[in-house]
Amino acid sequence: MVQVRMEANILGANELLARKNRAVFAGRGMLVVNLMSSPGSGKTTLLEKTIDHLQGQITLGVIEGDLYTDQDARRIEEKGVQVVQINTEGACHLDAGMISKAYENLSDREMDLLFIENVGNLVCPAEFDLGEDFKAVVMSVAEGNDKPLKYPLIFREAKVILLNKMDLLPYTDFSLERFGHDLEQINPTAPVFKVSGRTGEGMAEWIEWLLGEVKGKRAENIKAF
Amino acid sequence: MHEFSLIEGVLNMVRDSASQNNIGKVNRVKLVVGRLSMALPDSLHFAFEAICKDEDLFREAILEIEEKEIMCDCLACQRSSELKDIYSFICPACGSNRIEITQGRELYLDYYEGEEVNGAGSNGG
Ligand SMILES: Nc1nc2c(ncn2[C@@H]2O[C@H](COP(=O)(O)OP(=O)(O)OP(=O)(O)O)[C@@H](O)[C@H]2O)c(=O)[nH]1
Ligand SMILES: [Mg+2]
Numbered sequence: 001m002v003q004v005r006m007e008a009n010i011l012g013a014n015e016l017l018a019r020k021n022r023a024v025f026a027g028r029g030m031l032v033v034n035l036m037s038s039p040g041s042g043k044t045t046l047l048e049k050t051i052d053h054l055q056g057q058i059t060l061g062v063i064e065g066d067l068y069t070d071q072d073a074r075r076i077e078e079k080g081v082q083v084v085q086i087n088t089e090g091a092c093h094l095d096a097g098m099i100s101k102a103y104e105n106l107s108d109r110e111m112d113l114l115f116i117e118n119v120g121n122l123v124c125p126a127e128f129d130l131g132e133d134f135k136a137v138v139m140s141v142a143e144g145n146d147k148p149l150k151y152p153l154i155f156r157e158a159k160v161i162l163l164n165k166m167d168l169l170p171y172t173d174f175s176l177e178r179f180g181h182d183l184e185q186i187n188p189t190a191p192v193f194k195v196s197g198r199t200g201e202g203m204a205e206w207i208e209w210l211l212g213e214v215k216g217k218r219a220e221n222i223k224a225f
Numbered sequence: 226m227h228e229f230s231l232i233e234g235v236l237n238m239v240r241d242s243a244s245q246n247n248i249g250k251v252n253r254v255k256l257v258v259g260r261l262s263m264a265l266p267d268s269l270h271f272a273f274e275a276i277c278k279d280e281d282l283f284r285e286a287i288l289e290i291e292e293k294e295i296m297c298d299c300l301a302c303q304r305s306s307e308l309k310d311i312y313s314f315i316c317p318a319c320g321s322n323r324i325e326i327t328q329g330r331e332l333y334l335d336y337y338e339g340e341e342v343n344g345a346g347s348n349g350g
């Protein structure tokens with residue numbers, strides 16, 4: 001009998017690729033945001049609204065992760081923003097290898113801001129570094145209060161949290177107070193933007209914050225050279 | 226969850242290493258899994274058994290999983306503690322939410338054991 005010690009990170013291959021992606025993105029001074037949520041929380045809708053606010057001010061690209069369809073990618077395309085679709089064929093998350101291929105397929109690889117819409121899932125995407133600058137988590141008031149406590153890792157990893165479908169708040173039993181209290185325990189530092197993809201409520205504050213991040217990234221890049 | 230692809234990744238690593246080390250049969254694979262990693266031990270066992278039975282190299286292999294507790298260092302009171310509730314990132318000693326997770330995200334292949342081709346081999350343990 002032989003014992004072979006490996007001490008090898010099971011996600012090591014992904015992490016290596018993620019590091020490569022991060023270096024490529026940083027070299028171009030672009031901000032990369034990994035957008036995650038449960039299915040249907042409003043990632044694509046908020047992307048559309050965000051694009052409406054930013055078009056003309058900065059240059060954008062989108063990588064759309066989806067199990068099988070290209071519906072979300074078409075919605076982005078209609079906005080006139082370059083987009084590449086990744087079909088994961090049933091896989092529950094995007095990984096760094098998929099991102100590097102998709103990025104190569106963008107028509108223009110120089111941009112200020114690259115959004116990655118991850119597969120709708122609060123569990124698996126949290127573990128796969130894509131090489132992004134930060135994770136943004138979307139959650140809607142229609143999903144109920146229990147999500148942060150049930151999926152703490154993804155909420156803890158988020159740099160920013162978007163609470164969507166605020167227009168529906170009066171029709172739900174969602175408690176903003178409890179949400180705030182739960183996040184105090186899980187992620188006390190992430191800013192929370194209360195928004196509605198339907199009415200546009202709260203979008204201005206989110207956009208202002210996001211533009212701050214884009215500028216910060218650009219400044220970092222200038223310093224590095 | 227992606228336990229199947231995780232196990233496939235593990236078996237790929239073991240297969241490569243086994244062929245380099247002249248190992249023809251794997252008896253045991255040992256993983257270390259932190260409680261904060263999103264991989265569920267039961268699902269890992271299930272995937273392991275399902276995949277292994279189809280390949281001679283792994284047919285008799287058993288999977289051992291060592292789970293790691295979630296540990297944190299508190300930036301407020303400087304104490305280290307175990308976090309029992311994975312949904313509450315609060316220092317159990319002083320209640321501060323300024324903590325750093327120091328253990329619990331592990332997800333790695335520790336070692337595997339097997340038998341060399343042509344029996345006799347004995348490179349020790
Ligand atoms: N009332 C209301 N509906 C919304 C809001 N945002 C999105 N929706 C609706 O919610 C549904 C899902 O929105 P999407 O933007 O497709 O959600 P998604 O997170 O991209 O979904 P997947 O990509 O399938 O995970 C659509 O019918 C949207 O019109 C909102 O702020 N208020
Ligand atoms: Mg979508």
Ligand SMILES: [Zn+2]
Nearest residue numbers: 299302316319
């Ligand atoms: Zn403390």
